[in-house]
Every structure is written in structure tokens, then in C-alpha cells.
Amino acid sequence: MNEDTPRTDGGTERADGEPSEDVALDPWGSASVGDYADLFAEFGIEAFDDVADDVIDPHYLMRRGVIFGHREYDAVAEAMANDEPFAALSGFMPTGDPHIGHKLVFDELIWHQERGGDVFGLIADLEAHSARGMSWDEIDEHARSYLLSLLALGFDPEAGELYRQSDNREVQDLGFELGSKANFSEFEAIYGFDGETNVSHMQSVVTQTADILYPQLVDEPKPTVIPVGPDQDPHVRLTRDLATRVRYFKVTEAFASFELDNEERTLVRAAYDALAADVDDAETDVRCEDAAAWLDDYEPPEIDEESVDLAAAKSSALDKLRAGGKEPLRPRVRFLDRNATDEAFEALIEAIDGEKRVFEGHVDAFDLTREEAESVAREVEIDHDGFGFRQPSSIYHRFMTGLTGGKMSSSIPASHISLLDDPEDGYDKVRSATTGGRDTAEEQRELGGEPDECPVYELYAYLLAGDDDGLAKEVYSECANGERLCGGCKEQAAELMREFLEEHQEKREEAEEVLDELDIDLDSDRRGTGGEH
Numbered sequence: 001m002n003e004d005t006p007r008t009d010g011g012t013e014r015a016d017g018e019p020s021e022d023v024a025l026d027p028w029g030s031a032s033v034g035d036y037a038d039l040f041a042e043f044g045i046e047a048f049d050d051v052a053d054d055v056i057d058p059h060y061l062m063r064r065g066v067i068f069g070h071r072e073y074d075a076v077a078e079a080m081a082n083d084e085p086f087a088a089l090s091g092f093m094p095t096g097d098p099h100i101g102h103k104l105v106f107d108e109l110i111w112h113q114e115r116g117g118d119v120f121g122l123i124a125d126l127e128a129h130s131a132r133g134m135s136w137d138e139i140d141e142h143a144r145s146y147l148l149s150l151l152a153l154g155f156d157p158e159a160g161e162l163y164r165q166s167d168n169r170e171v172q173d174l175g176f177e178l179g180s181k182a183n184f185s186e187f188e189a190i191y192g193f194d195g196e197t198n199v200s201h202m203q204s205v206v207t208q209t210a211d212i213l214y215p216q217l218v219d220e221p222k223p224t225v226i227p228v229g230p231d232q233d234p235h236v237r238l239t240r241d242l243a244t245r246v247r248y249f250k251v252t253e254a255f256a257s258f259e260l261d262n263e264e265r266t267l268v269r270a271a272y273d274a275l276a277a278d279v280d281d282a283e284t285d286v287r288c289e290d291a292a293a294w295l296d297d298y299e300p301p302e303i304d305e306e307s308v309d310l311a312a313a314k315s316s317a318l319d320k321l322r323a324g325g326k327e328p329l330r331p332r333v334r335f336l337d338r339n340a341t342d343e344a345f346e347a348l349i350e351a352i353d354g355e356k357r358v359f360e361g362h363v364d365a366f367d368l369t370r371e372e373a374e375s376v377a378r379e380v381e382i383d384h385d386g387f388g389f390r391q392p393s394s395i396y397h398r399f400m401t402g403l404t405g406g407k408m409s410s411s412i413p414a415s416h417i418s419l420l421d422d423p424e425d426g427y428d429k430v431r432s433a434t435t436g437g438r439d440t441a442e443e444q445r446e447l448g449g450e451p452d453e454c455p456v457y458e459l460y461a462y463l464l465a466g467d468d469d470g471l472a473k474e475v476y477s478e479c480a481n482g483e484r485l486c487g488g489c490k491e492q493a494a495e496l497m498r499e500f501l502e503e504h505q506e507k508r509e510e511a512e513e514v515l516d517e518l519d520i521d522l523d524s525d526r527r528g529t530g531g532e533h
Ligand code: TRP
Pocket: 027, 089, 090, 091, 092, 093, 122, 124, 127, 207, 208, 211, 212, 226, 228, 232
């Protein structure tokens, strides 16, 4: 680790490259991840580093590797950079007091809002009631507290939207619609639901997928980022699927009447490109059987990605080309009708410029690029009462280590700091935290401490240093080279924590008035069960 990169890498780099046993993403389990690197290989989450360069003036949580992963965040970064519309949304289950872990997500939302995004914060009260058995009274109280902290940290409720799931009819309706494209077997596979799972819990999952797509419903389809912990990734994956399943049309690229998967398409394209160069009229003179002959002699390159196996695709592509016989091979984009109304399908045919051929259930267009086709499909869909959703993006932050070592858990008060903790208690908790220090001062001076293993360093990096990279770097390097001893280091952190809590709590008080002005019912007067105690 070099001195001027003060970031805990906390496991994104693994020496042995083998997935560990404890990788599991469970939204209702305990929030701990053994090894972040495994999430890339196991679930297809991408390393945040890969998009970091596209982000202008990144947030300190991005700079310090706290935000470690993403799905398609490039779409959002690009919109942000080009002043195009984008949105951000996250949700909070009101099961207890907001704590410093929630602050990460509050800050991420606020940062996207400051950069011009439409930002949404929601209270996941249906989920808290159905999955955690919280009573409505408890939910009301906690909901209020989450919203106060979000406002106190700088969320602008005029520019953005705050809502509770149970009060948002549009979200409920959208959930109902999305639920018609999901089934129980899928819930079993994704969440481990079984015959004992209560039905409202399942409904709360559908509601969350609706939350995630809601920013695109109230306005227009646009890149949307969901900042969350990686435990929420199953919801993001499901929602990305559902966003596609409800679309009217699917746009693919084809070369003849048959369909191709991505690998087969790569091979057929190679054949087409090679043959088209040598004929007078590429539109008529390249035939499927010629491409089959070419491909038969072709050695596909080995591609260094797990999911890409061109050698295996070769034989299926050959079968399709041979069956095509004398049919001309010609590149085209294909619009497949998935859920369109008859009127929308007719309107799509009208809207396609240039040469086109209409079939039962699909249209082939010969003069459009893939991007042009996508945007025609989306416009027609929106004009005809469809959703036209884009797949949502996400960013994932690391979980903070508990102050007592192990995981940070709301059931162990000393392990975490609530945003409502008395500032003196906050001070005391930091003073008594576990560290990555050595047994004696002498040893520490000689060997240096281990900031990467230290919950106190994390406090600096995740929260206390704020935007001041200088401070984070100073703590990191002074610790690592033995100039810094834990006593003084914790004293400094404890004082910063006390100040932070004092100031935050003052701002929460000021936010009371703002909250009361907002149209959010925090005294829900709902009948129900008392919750599980
Ligand atoms: N399931 C989330 C949690 O446990 C809360 C939530 C509900 C949420 N809807 C959401 C998070 C939409 C992100 C986006 O905290």
C-alpha cells in the first residue's frame, strides 16, 4: 500500500484468488461479508475502480474504496458528466435508530442530489412490518428519526422526494404490475423463501423492486443509481431482470431469420465481415452456407472471461448457418415483441426508418444502429402506456467493522454509534474501541500499527475525516510507520465523534420544523398486529 492512497482495501485484493466459504448475500441475514472480492466473481458485481475514472470529483467514500462495487454505474456517471437527467434512490427499514452505517447511504444520496440528480429516500415500513414484525407505532417513531437525520445531513426535500412505502399508491401499483412477472420459484432461488414465508414478506420484495424503478415512473426512464450495502444486491438483480421483463420490445442483433446468442453472434459477425469484403453486393451475395464453410475452418480466439466460450459456440453457430442454407446473411437489428399491445406493435413498424421486414412477433430493420433501435423501441413503448424502463444501476459500500471488533450490530450497543447517542457516550465508545495497534507502545513505534485492521482508522476514513483526504492520509501513514500511538489517535477520533454528534443533533432539531411541513404521515394510525417481541 503506498502512502498516498489512504484506503482500507479490506479484502478486495486476495492473495490466493479462491472464493471463501462465507460468501452469501442475504438481505434479512446478518450484514457481514467475509471477502468483498468474492462478490465480483460470484455475483457479477463489478469493481468500483473500473468506473472511478468516469466520475468527476468523486465522493470521499469513492476515493477511499469504501464504495467498492457497482452495477452499471457508468450510465449514471456519464449522465452526470453530460448534465443529462439521472436519479438516485435508497430505502431504510425503520427497525431501530439510524446509526453511522446509515449515514454512508444518506451522504451518498445527498451527494447525487447536489450533482443534479432526482433523489428519493424512502421508509421501508411494509418491509419492517412484514419481515421484521415491527408494530406500526415503532415504525412511525423510527421513520421520523431516519428522516430527521437525512434532512440534518443536507437532503433537500424540495428538490427530492421522501415517502413511506405504505403511503405511496403509485409504488404499490407498480409493484403489482412487476409482481406479475415474478414467481415463487424465483423467490425461493433468490431469497431462500419457502412454504413458511409469510405472504406479506413476499409482497414487500415486490414493493422494493417497485421502489427501485419508481424514479423512472414519476418522470421518464433515466439512469438511476441505488446506493446500498451489498446485502441488497439480490433485490437489485431481481429488479434489473423485472425492468427488462416488463418491456414491450426486446432489441437484438441478427444476421438472418434465426436468433443468435452473444457468442454465436461474435462468430457469425466474424464470418460475415470476412466474406462481405470479397463480394460485389454484400446485401445479397453472402449466404448462410458460405459463412458455415468459412466458420468451419476458423479457430476462435480464447477470451479471458469466464462466461465467454467461443469454441463451444462454434458448433451451435455452425448448425444454424447450415440450416440457413442459401438464405442471405445480412446484419440487422431485430425488435422482438414481448408485451406490446397490438397498437404499439403497429406504431413501432411505422416508427422504424429505412428498410424493414415485418414478421409475426418481430420486425427486422436494416438501416438502424442498435442504439437508434433501442431509443425507437422505448419511445413507442412510452407513448403507448408502457414503462420503457432502463435497468437500474447500483453502488455498494463496505460494512463498517464494529467498534468492539467483529461486525457492527445494532443489537450490540458498544459495537456501533447511533446518530442519537449522547455525544459523551459517542466519545466513550470511541475511546474504548478495539484498535489495530500493537501490544506495547514500543512495539508500535518499531513495527507500526495496522490501520487496515483498525476500526478506529475506519471511523476516520468513513466519517470523521470527511472530505479532508489530508487527515485520512496522515492517520494512515503515521499509524503504519509507527509515529502514531493508539491512545492519542483514539482521543482525537473520540473528540471528532463528539463534535460530529453534537452538531448533527442540533441540525436534527432544526430539521423538525422542515419535516413537519412535509407531506409525510408519521402518525399512521394504522391498525395491525403488535409485532413480534
Ligand atoms: N430492503 C432495504 C433494507 O433492508 C430497504 C429498502 C426498501 C430499499 N426499498 C428499497 C433499499 C429500495 C434500496 C432501494 O434496508
